[in-house]
Amino acid sequence: MRLPRRKVPRPRLSLRPRRATARNDRDPDEDHDVRQRLIGEILVAAGKAKPVQITQALETQETEGGRLGELLVRQKSVEEADVLRALGEQLSLPHWDKIPVEQIDVSLATKLPIGFLRQHKLLPVKVEGGVVQVVMGDPLDVWALDDVRSLLGQDVAPVVVAPMRVVDAINHVYGQNQETxxxxxxxxxxxxxxxxxxxxxxxxxxxxxxxxxxxxxxxxxxxxxxxxxxxxxxxxxxxxxxxxxxxxxxxxxxxxxxxxxxxxxxxxxxxxxxxxxxxxxxxxxxxxxxxxxxxxxxxxxxxxxxxxxxxxxxxxxxVLHDLADIGFGHDHLHTINELINRPHGIILVTGPTGSGKTTTLYACLAKINSPDLNILTVEDPVEYQLDGISQVAVNEKIDLTFSAGLRSFLRHDPDVIMVGEIRDLATAEIAIQASLTGHLVLSTIHTNDAAGGITRLVDLGVQPFLVASSLVALLAQRLVRRLCMDCREPYVPAAEDLQSVGIDPVEFSAGRAKTIRFKGEPAAPPVGHLFRAREGGCTTCLGAGYRGRTAIYELLLLDESVRQMTIKNTDAQNIKKYAQKSLAMRSLRDDGGQKVLAGMTSVAEVLMITAEDAQ
Structure with a gap:
């Protein structure tokens, strides 16, 4: 199917003297209609769009206006990068996927006001053959190119680049200029x-x-x-x-x-x-x-x-992430989805400060948030405002504590309550009361592992039988650094390294050790190899060998045996041993081992973060 187009000469991109008339006095259809239709043909020919998608976008354009490429991206018919490549092909301009920031001439770029650069999403990068290369999110903005030529006093050559990459480059240049x-x-x-x-x-x-x-x-x-x-x-x-x-x-x-x-x-x-x-x-x-x-x-x-x-x-x-994006394996993800859809009970997330507990709670709330649920939270502080959820910030100066907020919530007909932290007996008792009267309660507590959350509640003064009857699950977590994807290196690990993170050396050698799937896994290492951080790293990771973090988890479900152990005041270590043996619970270190096999982190990182995790 050929898309109709009128034979109109393409507008010149050479920099001509500016007219005295206003910039808005042109009919946009005269300048853009042919180009938009030609972009559609290029996308169809490249297999990036279907004719019906182009037709639908053209119909939308007739009623709403706008550029065809932007409409296709907005309708999720085509990726922005494909539209930019098509635009570059149509205008016979180069297209860059990335801007080589190390090649940017900072002294050249900063000759232009930052407000102008951001407004037009353009940046002069370097001079080649006496011509300034200018990366642009919109190469059709010929008046902005005129301004660049006038300000720099040199000829310019536009390069098509994604607008957000141009903005990032502008921020890099001006940040670097200030830091010097x-x-x-x-x-x-x-x-x-x-x-x-x-x-x-x-x-x-x-x-x-x-x-x-x-x-x-x-x-x-x-x-x-x-x-x-x-x-x-x-x-x-x-x-x-x-x-x-x-x-x-x-x-x-x-x-x-x-x-x-x-x-x-x-x-x-x-x-x-x-x-x-x-x-x-x-x-x-x-x-x-x-x-x-x-x-x-x-x-x-x-x-x-x-x-x-x-x-x-x-x-x-x-702040707000999908549950599948924060490090849960496919098995944990399935179980967590079932837990947060329960009508009542307490789910506790445990770990030290900075281990990502609040992020996990927000992800849980975002997953279940719907018009048919009344969800209330009391937090210190409120880190992210969630649509459809009533959030209260702790203010101890006026005696608005976790326990006071939680007590008030019970008079507001809640379905789900999130308490930022259980740190005292009063808060713990009210949370248990809420769970036993038909509410789902999500909260955090500071302990090293999942089983420690049980004994911590008892240590606060809660009766063991109340803990046993209200708790449904505890989730311990830590954050481990992710290997830099640009410089991680494969190696053959020693058997003791494998065993230290719960990996069977025999199964590993046979390529059968990895049993858990994670969303967004990078390319796995070759059979018989793991990845580790390269010493000295690279420019991407600033020499660290790691870039970004992911979470490792330990999920303890309370069955009848764990409840009886709780009532009998069994110590956390014995509860953990039972859960690992009888409930197939993965420890923090074992979960880290699965992420090591996936090429996401290293043995050294997992061992450092889980030093207290007894094996």
Whole structure:
């Protein structure tokens, strides 16, 4: 099937003098109709779209307007990358899947205002043969190309690139440019600088202290840091990022700038800059590197150098995940789906701070959230606002505690209740009461393993028979670093390494050791091999050998035997041994072993994270 098109000459992309008329005085159909139809033909010829999909998109275009490629992507008929390739082919322009950031001429790119670059989603990359290569999300924006030529005084050649990749490159360039700046002398007056930032990099001409702090936050977000530590010493201030659970020193500043840096962060967090003797807590919310970031700020006075500051970073757009995306094996995923659809009972997620418990609870709530359920949560703090769910933030200053919020919930006809943490007897007793009166309760508790959650409730003062009758499952979890997919290397493991993570060497040699499937598994290692982190890593992982994290789990279901052991006050270790032997429960280390076999992490990482997991 051929798609009709009129024979109209393609518009020139050469940079001509700008007309005196307004940019909006052209009929978009005159400029774009032929190109859109030609893109449809290219996509069909390449097997990327079906004629009926093109026809449907053209019909939508007749009524709603817009570009054909954008409509096809919006209708999920075609991938954006395929549309961009077709556009490049149609216009005889090169198309890049990635922008080689190491080749970007920063001095060239930063000659243009960041607001202009972001508005038009373009970036001059480098000069070749006297012509500036400009990556663009929209190569048809010839007026923007005119502006680039005028501003740079050189001819330009557009390159088609996905708009979000252009934005990432802009953020990289301006972040790098800020980080190379030094703090000047005596430029620490920051009075009146407490206003909100629309985007932290848009403030590019303020005092050096402000630029330095902004670039610190920007760099932390780009490097996926979860925490920033600003630690003053006797001679200088040291800044460290926690990336994938590991602290890395990233920069230092001279001692004379410590008060100004601390004051700037306090102003942003709404704290009292005059109070230096007492710890303070505050929050910052900013748009950083295209992301909506919440920051929890904590200060503490020290005996050396003054106050230190810790900033916890939370990407609000990256909190909510699907259960299948956070590391559950296919067997655990099936069981969890059954558990969270129960009408009543308590499900506890256990683990230390920073082990991803809240992420797991949010994923569970997102899975069951529907108009026919009344779901309420009490959290400290509310990290992500969920549509259709009533969420309450703990505020101990007015005695709004976990137990107070939970007690109030029982008068609101709930179906499902999520309690951020069970940390005292009052909260535990009300949670048990709620579960025994027909409500499903999800919560967390701090223990090393799943069985430890049972004994922890008893230690809080809950009667063992109440624990046995209300609990339905406990899920222990930890976060392990994922191997960098760009530099991980295969090797032949020793038998003792295999056994240490629950892998049978004989089954491994025969290629039968892996029994669990995970969503998004990378390419598996060759038979008889595992993957490990390459020493020194690569540029993708910043030399760490790891990039990103995934969770390992230990799921304990309470059968009649476990309930009887609970009533008899059996210790956690014996409950765990029974569950592993009789209920086929995988320990944290065994689950990590399955992820090692899948090429997701390494033996060394699993052993380090599960050091307390007895085998």
């Amino acid at each position: 700046g030094n703090l000047g002398d005596g430029e620490d007056d920051m009075e009146g600088e407490g206003e909100e930032l629309v985007d932290i990099l848009d403030i590019n001409d303020e005092a050096p202290i402000i630029r330095w702090v902004n670039s610190l936050l920007f760099s932390a977000v780009k490097q996926r840091a979860s925490d920033i530590h600003i630690e003053p010493g006797e001679k200088e201030v040291v800044v460290r990022y926690r990336i994938d659970g590991v602290l890395h020193e990233v920069r230092r500043a001279a001692k004379q700038f410590i008060p100004s840096i601390i004051s700037r962060v306090k102003i942003m967090a709404g704290l009292n800059i005059a109070e230096k003797r007492l710890p303070q807590d505050g929050r910052i919310r900013r748009r950083i590197a295209g992301k909506d970031i919440d920051m929890r700020v904590a200060t503490a006075p020290t005996v050396r150098g003054g106050e230190r500051i810790t900033i916890r970073l939370l990407d609000r757009e990256n």
